[in-house]
Amino acid sequence: GENVEQHPSTLSVQEGDSAVIKCTYSDSASNYFPWYKQELGKGPQLIIDIRSNVGEKKDQRIAVTLNKTAKHFSLHITETQPEDSAVYFCAASGYQKVTFGTGTKLQVIP
Amino acid sequence: GAGVSQSPSNKVTEKGKDVELRCDPISGHTALYWYRQRLGQGLEFLIYFQGNSAPDKSGLPSDRFSAERTGESVSTLTIQRTQQEDSAVYLCASTPTYNEQFFGPGTRLTVL
Numbered sequence: 367g368e369n370v371e372q373h374p375s376t377l378s379v380q381e382g383d384s385a386v387i388k389c390t391y392s393d394s395a396s397n398y399f400p401w402y403k404q405e406l407g408k409g410p411q412l413i414i415d416i417r418s419n420v421g422e423k424k425d426q427r428i429a430v431t432l433n434k435t436a437k438h439f440s441l442h443i444t445e446t447q448p449e450d451s452a453v454y455f456c457a458a459s460g461y462q463k464v465t466f467g468t469g470t471k472l473q474v475i476p
Numbered sequence: 477g478a479g480v481s482q483s484p485s486n487k488v489t490e491k492g493k494d495v496e497l498r499c500d501p502i503s504g505h506t507a508l509y510w511y512r513q514r515l516g517q518g519l520e521f522l523i524y525f526q527g528n529s530a531p532d533k534s535g536l537p538s539d540r541f542s543a544e545r546t547g548e549s550v551s552t553l554t555i556q557r558t559q560q561e562d563s564a565v566y567l568c569a570s571t572p573t574y575n576e577q578f579f580g581p582g583t584r585l586t587v588l
Contacts (some may be wrong), residue, residue, distance in 0.1 A: 372525040402579075407581075409567055409569075409579030410567075410577075410579050412576050416542075463532060464521070466518050
């Protein structure tokens with residue numbers, strides 16, 4: 367089955383700096399890679415996703431890159447703000463089954 | 477429209493009791509997923525439904541766990557003879573395809 371590894375497990379950045387979270391996956395059949403943000407006491411919310419036919423996708427301060435050959439993908443948050451503080455999960459999906467990474471707790475220090 | 481709802485939001489039970497957790501997916505979403513999230517941990521896949529059938533039950537931790545779904549609607553996750561290690565947040569998500577999952581707020585289960 368699919369295995370998704372996520373690093374780092376915790377990340378602290380100063381407000382305004384960039385944050386990068388990296389994930390690797392094992393199943394070459396995976397073709398959909400979403401990123402979720404989970405705030406305390408809430409369910410995860412999708413923030414951005416990418417499909418295997420695209421190398422990079424950007425949405426305002428958030429971008430995701432995908433390297434199919436190396437089987438890794440990354441989340442980039444620029445100009446971080448305190449409200450970006452949360453736990454972020456990457457995931458890899460083939461047909462219907464979604465495998466999540468173990469999460470990264472991001473703390474943005476004002 | 478309404479999102480995914482789960483009930484109860486919190487459940488405290490005694491060891492050995494049975495509990496039922498409910499998930500109301502977004503109307504029209506064909507697939508429904510259950511996950512378990514222990515404190516400070518990631519999402520552990522339990523089971524998913526396509527319609528009212530469950531093609532993948534591989535994540536259910538033991539035979540004390542079961543789930544059912546009525547058509548493309550409500551799903552219930554039942555835990556029999558609860559143990560303290562069952563304490564966690566149980567999350568439900570629905571999706572119109574196999575893409576974006578819409579999560580509910582979760583049920584926090586505490587087994588004393």
